[in-house]
Amino acid sequence: MPHILIVEDETIIRSALRRLLERNQYQVSEAGSVQEAQERFSIPSFDLIVSDLRLPGAPGTELIKLAQGKPVLIMTSYASLRSAVDSMKMGAVDYIAKPFDHDEMLQAVARILRDRQEARQAPNTPASATPGRSSEKVVDNSNGEIGIIGSCPAMLEMYSKIRKVAPTDSNVLIQGESGTGKELVARALHNLSKRAKAPLISVNCAAIPESLIESELFGHEKGAFTGASAGRAGLVEAADGGTLFLDEIGELPLEAQARLLRVLQEGEIRRVGSVQSQKVNVRLIAATHRDLKGLSKVGQFREDLYYRLHVIALKLPALRERGSDVSEIAHAFLKRQCTRMDREDLHFAADAEQAIRHYTWPGNVRELENAIERAVILCESSAISAELLGIDIELDDLDDDDFIGLPSQSSSTSHEPTEDLSLEDYFQHFVLEHQDHMTETELARKLGISRKCLWERRQRLGIPRRKTGAATG
The missing domain is CATH 3.40.50.2300 (Response regulator)
Structure with a gap:
């Protein structure tokens, strides 16, 4: 331990x-x-x-x-x-x-x-092994130096693009839903580049308060604002010679976008409160789950910056689009968590295997990893069940051709007020919001359960069907 x-x-x-x-x-x-x-x-x-x-x-x-x-x-x-x-x-x-x-x-x-x-x-890696690929890594990492598990066609194409793009100094925009592994791709691009020995500075633009972001990114001079008792270099400056990874770049305020554009166009920065510019040599990798082109059309993102970022665009597929990768990733996470927590001989029960394959994973790889970590902690036998994974779908009623799955409150792309709700709370919220314009069949399908299960949950939670003007099915 x-x-x-x-x-x-x-x-x-x-x-x-x-x-x-x-x-x-x-x-x-x-x-x-x-x-x-x-x-x-x-x-x-x-x-x-x-x-x-x-x-x-x-x-x-x-x-x-x-x-x-x-x-x-x-x-x-x-x-x-x-x-x-x-x-x-x-x-x-x-x-x-x-x-x-x-x-x-x-x-x-x-x-x-x-x-x-x-x-x-x-x-301890044998001399005959490929440099950078220990025997343990081969088991837990099917793509060696790239560091990402999975071998579906979409990911194989992604690995090919990473290898082509990494040695260049071109700006890269990584697009994909929250939890798909955008930072892993950024790290792979940096590690396979000629800048690998220089720093990779990662910044989550959504995590820094708007009032501080310009100072943090570009630095400031003494007296530039209240509390600026000394001059300070910014994170762009810290990445000089290396790579700057801006995650959630769609959250960057317009003023900071203008400063960033100057970095990309002129290769120079100007600290907040300064009239002097200085040169920087930084490769920019940006990531977002938002539609930057759409935001630029409504004035929420600079169009000129969008095209500067969009030199190379890499689109990460959602986990539900990666076929058998989900099982491969799940087993790799299970092995990792068992090793970390000193648990032996844990495996997925049949219902867990089926649930992992059919659940839509709105939180993607991050949600899968958290579910498995929780299950390993709570598991009291050798088999991890679907219930321990927290996957609330009716496995007996699944149809691979039309299964849609349970929309989860963990999806960061949802704007519905469900962030702190339990699955039961979410069920109630979803039914009350949609039952006026959806049939019972449609509601059940959207929730990934049978109509019988929908009726039973209505009874248990005290949610009557709307009698006046309600959709029927």
Whole structure:
């Protein structure tokens, strides 16, 4: 079981993070400062150190040298995001911005520990093996250096494009639904490029407050705004010589879009509050789940920037469009989670296999990974059932030709108010909203259940059919 040290001076955050990690099968120790961590523990004995950047006494970056090569994940507020990038230059393995959600933290921790495990095993790779492809990676990664699982025709075409595009300096726009793996594609493009040894700076444009985004991206001069007590370089500058990955670029404000256009056209930036420009050499990779061309037509996205980004466009297919890949990915995730949580001999029951293949996965690969992680934690036998995966479809009534599936509240492309609803709440919300213009047959099909099941749930939840003007089926 991996042993993690949390160094955080705010007791509430430290305790909540400890509970989160312990619930996910990690052994956790904690300290409120670097000094306390030194006094109580042998820091190099931990598998991972998660530390706040700003601590009483010494900053969290002091733990990088104290860890003697063990990975250090830095936590930081949005206001000090630039400092987090500086900490990566000092040797931190990654940073995570506060406030973060639980999934984001768990994914970061799992990725760092997995990468460290693979790095430890790399020296044992047989000399005859292809460079960069250990025998373990072949099992868990069907596409070697690209780092993405799957072999459906759409993905094979994607891998071919990645290999062609990566060595160039062309801008790339990655399109696809939330959770399809757009950041994985960006990392592959960077790792296969001639910029691979330079930094890859990833920025989620939707996660940074609009009032800070220009300063964070392009930097600012001293006195440029209230609180700017010193000049600071931006993230574009930090990516100089390397790659800048802008995720959710459709959320970028128009003013920041204009500044970004100058970077692409002239290869230069101007910090907020400065009259001087400076040259930068940055390759831009952008990603979005939104229709940028449509947004440009209504004035919400600059058309000139769209065409600058759209030099090379890569469209990632949704998981439901990838055929047998979904089973391959599910088994790879199951193996990974079993190894991480020290569980043996877990497998998918027949109903789980069927549900995985037929569910529409509106949250795509991210939803699948979270479902399997939850199932491994909760499973009390050797077989994982469809119920443990949280897939609420009537397997006996499935018809492969017309199955539509349950729209999920986890879909980030939905604008319906369902983000915090349970499946039962969602069912009630969906039926009440659509029963006036849909027949019972249509409702059942949209929900991926039988009419009998629809009637039974109406009875259980007390949702009567509309008698006046209601559609019938």
